[in-house]
Amino acid sequence: MPSRKSEHSVLGTRYSALGVSMKTRLPLGLRFATLGVLLFLHVPFLLIVLYAFNTEEAAFTFPPPALTTKWFAEAFQREDMREALSLSLRVAAIATVLALILGTLASLAMARSKFFGRDVISLLIILPIALPGIVTGIALRSSLKLLGLDFSYWTIVLGHATFCVVLVFNNAIARLRRTSGSLLEASMDLGATSFQTFRYVILPNLATALVAGGMLAFALSFDEVIVTTFTAGQQQTIPIWLLSQLTRPRDRPVTNVVAVFILLITLLPILISTYMTRNLDDLSRTGK
Amino acid sequence: MLRSVSTFFYQRKTLALLLLLAPALLWLGVIYLGSLFGLLLQSFFRLDDFTGQVVREFSLSSYRQLFTSANLAVIGRTVGMALVVTLASIIVAFPLAYSIAKTSSPTLRSILYLLVLMPLWSSYIVRVYAWKLILAKEGVFNWVVQQLGLEGVLNAFLALPAVGGPSLSISATGTFLVFLYIWLPYMVLPIAASLERIPKNLLEASSDLGGKPNLTFWRVIMPLTVPGIAAGSIFTFSLTLGDYIIPGIVGNSQPFIGQVVLIQQGTAGNIPLAAAFTVVPIVIMAVYLLVARRLGAFDAL
Numbered sequence: 333m334p335s336r337k338s339e340h341s342v343l344g345t346r347y348s349a350l351g352v353s354m355k356t357r358l359p360l361g362l363r364f365a366t367l368g369v370l371l372f373l374h375v376p377f378l379l380i381v382l383y384a385f386n387t388e389e390a391a392f393t394f395p396p397p398a399l400t401t402k403w404f405a406e407a408f409q410r411e412d413m414r415e416a417l418s419l420s421l422r423v424a425a426i427a428t429v430l431a432l433i434l435g436t437l438a439s440l441a442m443a444r445s446k447f448f449g450r451d452v453i454s455l456l457i458i459l460p461i462a463l464p465g466i467v468t469g470i471a472l473r474s475s476l477k478l479l480g481l482d483f484s485y486w487t488i489v490l491g492h493a494t495f496c497v498v499l500v501f502n503n504a505i506a507r508l509r510r511t512s513g514s515l516l517e518a519s520m521d522l523g524a525t526s527f528q529t530f531r532y533v534i535l536p537n538l539a540t541a542l543v544a545g546g547m548l549a550f551a552l553s554f555d556e557v558i559v560t561t562f563t564a565g566q567q568q569t570i571p572i573w574l575l576s577q578l579t580r581p582r583d584r585p586v587t588n589v590v591a592v593f594i595l596l597i598t599l600l601p602i603l604i605s606t607y608m609t610r611n612l613d614d615l616s617r618t619g620k
Numbered sequence: 621m622l623r624s625v626s627t628f629f630y631q632r633k634t635l636a637l638l639l640l641l642a643p644a645l646l647w648l649g650v651i652y653l654g655s656l657f658g659l660l661l662q663s664f665f666r667l668d669d670f671t672g673q674v675v676r677e678f679s680l681s682s683y684r685q686l687f688t689s690a691n692l693a694v695i696g697r698t699v700g701m702a703l704v705v706t707l708a709s710i711i712v713a714f715p716l717a718y719s720i721a722k723t724s725s726p727t728l729r730s731i732l733y734l735l736v737l738m739p740l741w742s743s744y745i746v747r748v749y750a751w752k753l754i755l756a757k758e759g760v761f762n763w764v765v766q767q768l769g770l771e772g773v774l775n776a777f778l779a780l781p782a783v784g785g786p787s788l789s790i791s792a793t794g795t796f797l798v799f800l801y802i803w804l805p806y807m808v809l810p811i812a813a814s815l816e817r818i819p820k821n822l823l824e825a826s827s828d829l830g831g832k833p834n835l836t837f838w839r840v841i842m843p844l845t846v847p848g849i850a851a852g853s854i855f856t857f858s859l860t861l862g863d864y865i866i867p868g869i870v871g872n873s874q875p876f877i878g879q880v881v882l883i884q885q886g887t888a889g890n891i892p893l894a895a896a897f898t899v900v901p902i903v904i905m906a907v908y909l910l911v912a913r914r915l916g917a918f919d920a921l
Contacts, residue, residue, distance in 0.1 A: 369715060
């Protein structure tokens, strides 16, 4: 008997050793393919950064003849760029606040209750990002025209808040579903009002999910160009400023610098959001 | 005071629910759905040929215009591109998704996820701009081709009808590459998620029963990733259908649905036709979503 047992455990370790080696070592071909796809996804970002230091003004010559940092100073002195940047930041801030309010309230209602029409409401919340942006854009524009409203700061916010709600909602509802219902019951049993339960039990649990959703909403709003084209009128947000440079290139060096700048501004919220959820399941579910 | 308010709502659950939902419902239901219905309504108006004014009476003339051969070509071109982009992104996404799902190191998995999420959330317009740099005549792509001595191959490819053009940045291939690049992360994430969900003992059972890796891949792994593929394709398909910026910046001058909508509602002032054109992606996506739901895409989102 003892010998059989040891034999079994030897076999066991051999199997598990095999198992480990099979798990850690992905096939060589697969690893190369993965690396290739990652390079495809990320090399364009490196090029954007490289070109911001390019001395060549008139063309996208590669490799750049020499490098300089002078365009950064020049870009920040551009009044039109600064105005566009300020408009984008102000729009994103208010759109995020609106999305946080609408998304959180809706998620509180939807997380634990089943009612008639519940699926319709989730569809309604997802619809603005499920339909192509151009549909949302032209729909909002044509109703603004029908109502005789002029384009303004608020018409841009209107469009952005519409498609940002879902980001907050998805993050919040995923967290609420994971929060144990017995916590809420305990709070109520101990005599807390609904408001106290929200303030002291639900909100602390929900906070990081709201920050994560809010950050994504901010990044999306800051960067949005398709819906904005239809609701901005003559105003220029920073992505629209960049788009105008793309179709009629005048100041390539300044455009290159602004591109890097936009990348950095959107990268920060993404990193914060990822850090706040860490369990990456939430993020992969949100969609854009 | 607060306590009595709290009790009041506790006893009236429906009212509390309604109050919580009201802001979002008012915003999305009135502003958003209202606008969509307004758009739908305007697609049944018509443009007066003489005055160029929109006539607000029921007419199917916009929809009749949709079926002229020029407009059908636009729709066909856009849907064709959406299909090709979707197929290509499934193939390109798979190895990366597979590595994410099958690596045994949690740190590596988090890093790989982050490397997919970063391009997904970072600026769309900057990423399109990057391809303008890459595909420019004096840019990186041609430089690499020259270093490898492959100009002949590139020129032969560009001479081909349909996919070719004067240069890559003015060709359907260029448009395709940028679409693929921009939407790829949307395909990687759901495929990786559905691969992660495959129980390992299914793969062991397949190999125990004598299935070679190849057979296991096609008969066990692939069928189980269909929901993920369907979920990812909702994004790649819908986003390609509605995009008007990429074909305008990198592409030949043949228009896509989005560009026609933009022109018709803007300079042409033909809102009814623009509205009828937007109904096309809505209908295609509605059908697509129905099929995707049957394939289990909504559980994989």
